[in-house]
Amino acid sequence: MAFKVFDLQCEHGHVFEGWFSSHSDFDTQRASGLISCPLCDSKSIDKKLSAPMLNVSGSKAPAAPAAREPANAPMSPDMQAAMLKQLREVLRQTENVGERFATEARRIHHGDAPERPIRGVATQQERQSLAEEGIAVAPIPALLDDDRLQ
Known part of the structure; x- marks a missing residue:
């Protein structure tokens, strides 16, 4: 299955990635309040302008555009949120x-x-x-x- 990878940004300027099956999937999830910033939990999310990137399961990943930082390993939104939640806990303590x-x-x-x-x-x-x-x-x-x- 192919996923579209979007650069997202919340109202507070936090930038993160989201993986969706389509543009309309993103729009539906955002309208339903299912997308939130993993840093501040804001639900006011917009797509940033970015070079298109697809993550296709089982195939070689496309080369990232020169302007982007090289990716280490893809991380699901749930994994990103869990990691950022742990980081927030470290900051609190x-x-x-x-x-x-x-x-x-x-x-x-x-x-x-x-x-x-x-x-x-x-x-x-x-x-x-x-x-x-x-x-x-x-x-x-x-x-x-x-x-x-x-």
Whole structure:
């Protein structure tokens, strides 16, 4: 079965992919309130202008247009929503310390600050230095590290 892959955008500017059997399938699902933004759950969704792309089960995927980022692996809308739901949960459970991330991570590691889950901004050099000191950190894309996603 062939699916049409559309770039969608909610009223808050969040962009995500949706897979539909046709343009009318998208229109029907949107009118029925079945499509929502996986980041903020908004139901005000529009299609963005994008190069057409089909995902055809069992066949070789077409080459992506040069202007698009290369795709890693296709993910169903349900998988995308589940992943983003987990990310929102991580954001809710962590304190955003911003530019003080490396300093605060060291303070926590050395017992100079209360132990708690934090997130923030660190350069590649700061992340490498933290790793060399035995302080485990995991990067998340800056685009997703946004308190408004909670």
